[in-house]
Amino acid sequence: MFQNRAEALALALPAAFFAAAVFLMPVAILLSDGFRNPVGGWTISAYTDFFADPLNRTVFLRTLRLGAIVTVVSAVLGYAAAFAIVNLEPGTKGKMTGLVVLPLMISPVARTYAWIVILGRTGIVNQALQLVGLTDAPLRILFSETAVFVGLLQLFLPLMIISLISALENMPKDAVPAARVLGANWFQVFWKVILPLTKEGLVIGGTLVFTGSLTAYITPAILGGSKVLMLETLLYQQVSVSNNFVSASVIAFILIVMSFAANILLKRVATARNKQRVPQ
């Protein structure tokens, strides 16, 4: 550790100043708009107005619901996939991890558009369903919450898997065999051993997936359209169609509060664990 304060500040301040000026200040002003009373002073009436509108309530709850469902499903699939991957041979493990990361390198625009082809009335999902005879007429999947859910899941599942892979790898190697020897069945092993030991990874992955789902724009816009508005698409509509910046500010604030709530949750759990480590 170097002691020179002036040097430290000279190195750190440009970045901090840049982020503050280009990012924090404008965002702070934007958020303050939602609390400004047009006749002067401050008020939360924009918020009460916002939640008084049934459409807004619907959109808010839908955003929360979809975010939660995507997070839960990605956790379930994530554990299965991550567990399978960490138990592979080192070489195969690397390749499989690569395949999981691969979609993250591809433009979300392309990834979302693929779903139009897949989920459409003439898409392969409907073709398959009709082939197996599960349905006579093609199902309508596009422009529904299901389509948005599928799109979001595909977008963010890799983040969950990666978090869980590293959590599972950091788990003591003998924990599972030890629990088995002590007579636990697989369900108990997961619930009493794996889950507590990988809690941190689950929380990190969960926050990434949840926050990502809240703030995704293209997926709800393309796969949901105006029938499946989410907060982010509603915000865009408020600005670009209704010119309603106060409402946009309210939505922005709600989104940020939701992200922060998830983030704080993450930090709490993570630091609770870090305390157990011996400081260097």
Add this chain to the structure above:
Amino acid sequence: MSARSLFIPLTLFLVLGFLIGPFLIIVAASFSGGETLAFPPQGFSLRWILKVFTVESFRASFGMSMFLAIGGTAAALMLGIPASYALSRYKLPGAEIVRTVVSAPIIVPGIIVGLALLRYIVVPFQVGITPALFLAHTALVLPYAVRVVSASLDNLRSDIEEAAVLLGSSRLGAFFRVVMPNIRGGILSAFILGFVTSFNQVPVSLFLSGPGVRTLPIDMIAYMEIVFDPSVAALSSLLAFLSIGIVFAAERFLGFSRYV
């Protein structure tokens, strides 16, 4: 094999299919001979791949996105490397505040960043859309730059700088002679991560588009809304292979994944 021992690999197989499938469909559709984006593709041809290069707006927005991704990431690194260095090597007063401020753009939804910049930087200060996009993308990449560079600095013992100083080097010289060469991999990883993040970024750029100024993803959305031909699939495939190539090379030569 018991049912249970099959269950986990089968799930992995399905999950990978779910994750990779759409990409494969996009790639297959790029070589379609048909007029519209469809799967299975109708026939085989390279015409959509070739068409990508003739669409003028793609060329312009590709240039814009490249400029933002390279320039913005480089700018973020120029701000982020010194900050990371201060955070990892100095007893910095208010270190937590600095860390929070520089990593804040990762938490705030992109669409809000874009809107805030439009309303309170572009309009009041009469900043052009291009510089505004540049600022936004720099701010967006900054958290990644700081995170990855800090991680690689923390992995490097700090006493080698003191050793260099005692051997006659100045502090700045020590940074360039012994620190930089050893965090090069981290910097390159940060660059790639920043590049990919910036290049694929949509929400931030949503409000920050102006006459003749558009990032590639925004342009792709706009194009697809008008023309539903496979050229966007072709473009996506090309871009995907480009990113995969870069990441693969980085992983191969530098162990990229250590830093992410």
Add this chain to the structure above:
Amino acid sequence: MKKVILASGAALMLTMGAAQAQEKTLTISVYAFAQDEFKQLVYDPFEKICGCKLVVETGNSVERLAKLEANKANPMVDMAVVSMADALAASRAGLIDKVDTAKLSNFNKIYDVAKDPNGDGMSVGYTFYATSIAYRSDKMKIESWADLLKPEYASHIAWPNVTTNQGPPALYMLGLALGKDTPDLAAPIEAVGEKKGEIVTFYEKSSQLVQLMQQEEIWAAPIGRFSWAPFTKLDMPIAWANPKEGQTGGMNVMVVTKGSKNRELALQFMDFWLSTDTQTKLAEKLIDSPANKEVKLSDAIANNLTYGEETAKSLKLIPSAVALDNRAGWVKTWNEKVGQ
């Protein structure tokens, strides 16, 4: 690393430099459709004439209006084409200036209704369009606007969102069909709301419909005639409905932004767009129906357009002021009945 930084620095300077090098630049804001054709028929020829560079911003009318509003203090756009109602909105918001029609040599060639549609001298009409229903003639039969909401059809249609140009006219015609044509559009919105679960999507950009039609996601949608051409190229039996309530439609107009630094160039461009030659070429490609009365078209072309002053006059249009004064109410009712 150093190389990367140097390279990006160079790229930065190049871009900045390039931006400064373009001296005479006209920035226009237009609808997103048919840009390839516009480029070929309008933009490129004009660039040759004026020796300037055209910068084109595209998007739907409301979205671009919102941008004009956002950039009010420092307008980036010199000239825009928007809907009649949006032109009135822009005029009320102080975003546009009076059009100096004396400088438009083709002004006297356009239909009288197009010369000053809002009666405030702030806009000039350049095209009409009818709005009716494009539909799959093999799957359905459309004789009335209300047919779209029939149970067997409702789950195969897209309806324009109330915020689009086609939204209110389509609702207005639906109201006529239902026999409840109050300006608040309450009845038709309610009727659409009852079917909101079935209706495939409430579209915001008509360009997206071609793809939905192609994928058989939808069989029918109310559209403006200007977005008709791509449907005719689909390998499907698609027809233009002639409902018994008639067709609705609209007029698109040109406006000049307040504070534009290229006023003369903007007027020159508007004049070029209104010229018989340009209007004919655009009509022949089935892009925009002409507002210039000297344009002569073959029957085949005319049948796919909204051609002639008589046709234009027959369209059941919502007056701009009515549209503007009721818009907030429509959106509110829509959000209550349809949106959520």
Add this chain to the structure above:
Amino acid sequence: MSDAPYLSLEKLTLAYGDTVAVANLDLPIRKGELVALLGPSGCGKTTTMRAIAGLLPVKSGHVRLDGADITRVPANKRAVGLVFQSYALFPHLSVYENVAFGLKLKGMRGTGLDAKVRSGLTSVGLSSFANRKPAELSGGQQQRVALARSMVMEPKVLLLDEPLSNLDARLRLEMRTELQRVQKETGVTMIFVTHDQAEALALADRIVVMKNGKIEQIGSPEDIYNRPTSSFVADFVGFENIFPIEQGKMKTSSGLIDLSGPAPSAAGLAWRPRMVTLGSGPFRGTVRGTSFAGDSREYLLDTPFGPIKAEVEASQPAHALGSDLSFDLPAEKAAPLSRFA
């Protein structure tokens, strides 16, 4: 060896922020001396070393080297070498380039540079490893590279941070010999920091024992080992039975106790286990523990004035656990302590 101090620390006060780590320290060191700074962690020995190197700003006081005040001279202009505990080799450079690093900064080039680097490497026996990267060397080899890297700079003072602590027992001996040889051949003034008394005793000409940022005792290894002047030093070098003295008597938990022989005038007395007479004497204790160490046997006795450790030759008959023994703490054998704390 001249008697005038070559390196001297005068009233040196060092601090991290507001926490004072070293206070008012005076230490003269002669040219060519090999000095050990010995003490437990947190005693200020490393802080002092970093201040000599110039890595830590001096709060007050002076550092003089070879007649010049170098208190404010930056670390890169001091001609002070430092072999880090971790060796701090540059991982991206080869062994050769590591050794050449400082010479190149001095402007040395071409054959002069090459000769110097080669001879540096040869002197530590690593000439055949010139092209290896540090990661490809063992710990001992890395340390010798670090030594060569510092020595080719011909420093006026060479500092070593815990030079033997990361090595195994065999290498430790080897390195100790190596350091002594280098010191003898070059005559460089060496100061090393250690928490291990055996290391200090074996290597140093003079030992400086530090505690809480102050010097506790300075002396030759023999002085420190045999004649500790304070209870702290006595404890540190293995005197395990230490008692304060009051009114010529030994002060214990069960009161003042007379010792055999003349009444001592010191503030305290300290006995190594070996100095305790077992089997005869005025005191009695019970055997609580015993351990066999080859040629000797150690006993832990429970006595009215606390536990006493005694050590006798293994050839003596063994005493069983629980047996009652007489013993003596002969005052004439004890090390007299002038300070007891």
